[in-house]
Amino acid sequence: xxxxxxxxxxxxxIQGVINLQPQVNPVQAQHQExxxxxxxxxxxxxxxxxxxVTLLRDLRQIGVxxxxxxxxxxxxxxxxxxxxxxxxxxLVFCLMLALTLSMSGNNDxxxxxxxxxxxxxxxxxxxxxxxxQLLGGKVSFFQSVCVLGYCVFPxxxxxxxxxxxxxxxxxxxxxxxxxxxxxxxxxxxMKLLIPExxxxxxxxxxxxxxxxxxxxxxxx
Amino acid sequence: MxxxxxxxxxxxxxxxxxxxxxxxxxxxxxxxxxxxxLTVEYYTPYFNVTENDVIQRVKATFLPFRPDFLNIxxxxxxxxxxxxxxxxLIFMITAIANLRQVDxxxxxxxxxxxxxxxxxxxxxxxxxxxxxxxxxxxKVLGVDLSFFQTICLYGYSMSTLLPITILCYFQNELFxxxxxxxxxxxxxxxxxxxxKEELDKLQIQKKYIIIAIVVTMQLSLYLFYKLVFFSYVSExxxxxxxxxASSEPKEPxx
Numbered sequence: 016x017x018x019x020x021x022x023x024x025x026x027x028x029i030q031g032v033i034n035l036q037p038q039v040n041p042v043q044a045q046h047q048e049x050x051x052x053x054x055x056x057x058x059x060x061x062x063x064x065x066x067x068v069t070l071l072r073d074l075r076q077i078g079v080x081x082x083x084x085x086x087x088x089x090x091x092x093x094x095x096x097x098x099x100x101x102x103x104x105x106l107v108f109c110l111m112l113a114l115t116l117s118m119s120g121n122n123d124x125x126x127x128x129x130x131x132x133x134x135x136x137x138x139x140x141x142x143x144x145x146x147x148q149l150l151g152g153k154v155s156f157f158q159s160v161c162v163l164g165y166c167v168f169p170x171x172x173x174x175x176x177x178x179x180x181x182x183x184x185x186x187x188x189x190x191x192x193x194x195x196x197x198x199x200x201x202x203x204x205m206k207l208l209i210p211e212x213x214x215x216x217x218x219x220x221x222x223x224x225x226x227x228x229x230x231x232x233x234x235x
Numbered sequence: 236m237x238x239x240x241x242x243x244x245x246x247x248x249x250x251x252x253x254x255x256x257x258x259x260x261x262x263x264x265x266x267x268x269x270x271x272x273l274t275v276e277y278y279t280p281y282f283n284v285t286e287n288d289v290i291q292r293v294k295a296t297f298l299p300f301r302p303d304f305l306n307i308x309x310x311x312x313x314x315x316x317x318x319x320x321x322x323x324l325i326f327m328i329t330a331i332a333n334l335r336q337v338d339x340x341x342x343x344x345x346x347x348x349x350x351x352x353x354x355x356x357x358x359x360x361x362x363x364x365x366x367x368x369x370x371x372x373x374k375v376l377g378v379d380l381s382f383f384q385t386i387c388l389y390g391y392s393m394s395t396l397l398p399i400t401i402l403c404y405f406q407n408e409l410f411x412x413x414x415x416x417x418x419x420x421x422x423x424x425x426x427x428x429x430x431k432e433e434l435d436k437l438q439i440q441k442k443y444i445i446i447a448i449v450v451t452m453q454l455s456l457y458l459f460y461k462l463v464f465f466s467y468v469s470e471x472x473x474x475x476x477x478x479x480a481s482s483e484p485k486e487p488x489x
């Protein structure tokens with residue numbers, strides 16, 4: 016949000032005056048000023064709204080992207096939505112997973128588990144994406160990190176389930192289901208971007224990544 | 236969100252520029268400049284393998300008496316194998332070491348997450364540090380093997396540890412030492428047979444220096460492996476030699 020404001024302030028020649036009226040200022044009636052005026056209107060309106068509205072908008076966008084990523088239909092709408100990557104979603108799910116696992120009763124090293132999961136998710140996404148790029152895939156770096164982070168959500172659900180149930184085989188069944196869901200979504204996204212012969216080489220790290228996280232969710 | 240889209244087109248432009256550079260100097264695999272090794276394009280030629288290649292190379296590891304490996308990989312050393320075989324090993328170590336502890340104590344199951352950073356450090360330092368040292372020594376002594384080929388050789392030799400880790404699940408001490416010995420033997424033979432062709436061009440003392448380095452590193456790796464991750468687990472007494480703060484020696488149940 017602040018990023019947008021700074022960008023517009025660099026282009027805007029009006030200093031310190033918030034122009035609320037959508038009409039063109041006669042002094043700067045040049046053709047290229049008009050788009051600036053429209054975003055200026057957006058900037059001023061987002062500056063004036065309450066914090067709750069801003070947060071809700073961000074949460075709604077996270078929700079929309081989550082639905083695109085996890086409901087595995089490959090429509091062009093999904094693809095366009097995913098091109099607007101953001102790292103808020105992955106951060107939220109990473110923190111949720113790390114907190115859930117470090118607070119469950121079964122262990123005496125909560126901070127260690129939190130740190131391990133946090134580092135594992137971010138370094139893991141980084142390395143998996145780098146691997147896909149090195150194999151020749153046309154993957155944009157942060158878009159891939161974003162999708163991998165969003166696909167951690169089913170494992171989050173799995174970790175929450177294991178908190179409430181205590182029968183081991185039921186837990187195992189649920190966590191395996193969540194692992195398959197995550198992997199299927201992530202693989203569905205990544206397999207389009209890798210050349211044919213190296214597909215398994217690029218997808219195996221994704222499977223390993225989610226397997227590792229699901230294992231943590233099951234055992235802790 | 237517009238900024239997000241803009242950033243991506245910048246990245247894509249950079250990737251296209253990198254590929255255009257590669258097309259220009261097509262005879263030269265590496266980027267010029269001192270910081271060339273920090274770019275993605277520097278390492279792309281080393282990922283030029285397919286699935287069948289990788290499977291073939293891993294299979295060659297288990298048959299050390301047929302030194303096909305170096306012939307296969309001389310022109311095309313790859314980095315995918317070393318990196319992801321070690322990552323798989325880290326996962327398996329964590330899984331199996333914890334499964335062993337879960338079985339021995341029913342009431343108070345504590346999960347030791349310290350294995351993950353320890354395993355990562357041990358495996359990646361050995362998988363990339365040993366070949367670095369070996370490559371330097373070999374360059375000094377006059378062997379014509381490049382750095383990446385040594386890394387490739389060492390990384391694939393780690394795949395002997397894959398079935399060993401799975402078998403380490405069993406609690407029988409004698410069995411564990413047996414398979415560790417098999418692992419040491421297999422990987423040392425694999426490394427030496429594959430280096431044999433290069434080493435035969437040297438004098439005797441230099442050859443033995445290199446062989447000694449190889450043997451020492453493999454022995455220490457396997458010893459560490461056994462003692463740190465899979466040490467003796469008895470009925471009521473979980474005894475580990477890990478240095479993580481969470482594990483404490485418990486009283487033997489009487």
